[in-house]
Amino acid sequence: MSEAPGTARSQTDVVIQGIKDMLTRGELKPGSRLPIEKDLAAMLNVSRGSLREGVRALATLGVLETRQGDGTYVTSLDPAALLSPLGFLADLQQPAHAADLLAVRRVLEAESVSLAATRITDEQLEDLEAILARVDRTLEDEDEDEMDLEEFINTDTEFHRAIAAASGNPPLAALVDALVGRTFRARLWRAISNRGSVRETQREHRAILDELARRDPGRASIRMSTHLLGVEQFSAEHAAEDPEAG
Secondary structure (H helix, E strand, C coil): CCCCHHHHHHHHHHHHHHHHHHHHCCCCCCCCECCCHHHHHHHHCCCHHHHHHHHHHHHHCCCEEEECCCEEEECCCCHHHHCHHHHHHHHHHCCCCHHHHHHHHHHHHHHHHHHHHHHCCHHHHHHHHHHHHHHHHHHHHCCHHHCCHHHHHHHHHHHHHHHHHHCCCHHHHHHHHHHHHHHHHHHHHHHHHCCCHHHHHHHHHHHHHHHHHCCCHHHHHHHHHHHHHHHHHHHHHCHHHCCCCC
């Protein structure tokens, strides 16, 4: 007999919760192979159909992966993969609510740069300096009106992602990573509309890097918040001018 729709949903939730409990108890770990379908269905007291639905849902979330002919395994549970649905949510919000996303990003990055200031290595500082040096050379060789703005925004993104990675907090870095790419259009629109913003951004990046080099978490956080607030305010004030905001 087939299960009623309400029952099927309930049983799928049982599967999801059951596997989550097995993970939190340490019975399953990254890379573990799940018990065979018959045994796992019996352990969770659900039908095989409901078990398959739950497994599919967890695979979509990046928790499980099914290998053809070899069973189902727990993934590496990488934070970036598990938080990837946030990127989908961010995509749905663009461009009308870009300022809202930028506000969330500002809060997250203020914390990530604060942590980075206490944990960053000399090698990571050198990497950040190398990123900004590329922009310095471009600004010296080219007039700002002739710059490849998309390349500049890509470099900007690289700088922010490197700081988030230096925070030493993988879930936080994954959250920043999920949002920084999704605010590309808002930052590009600011650069197109206000060409002076490129040099201003570079100065702000330099100020952030200086505070990181001093290992000053409070000042680094303030510098980052101020930097991102400028983009956020521009996005809020000029949303109607964005050609794709309608």
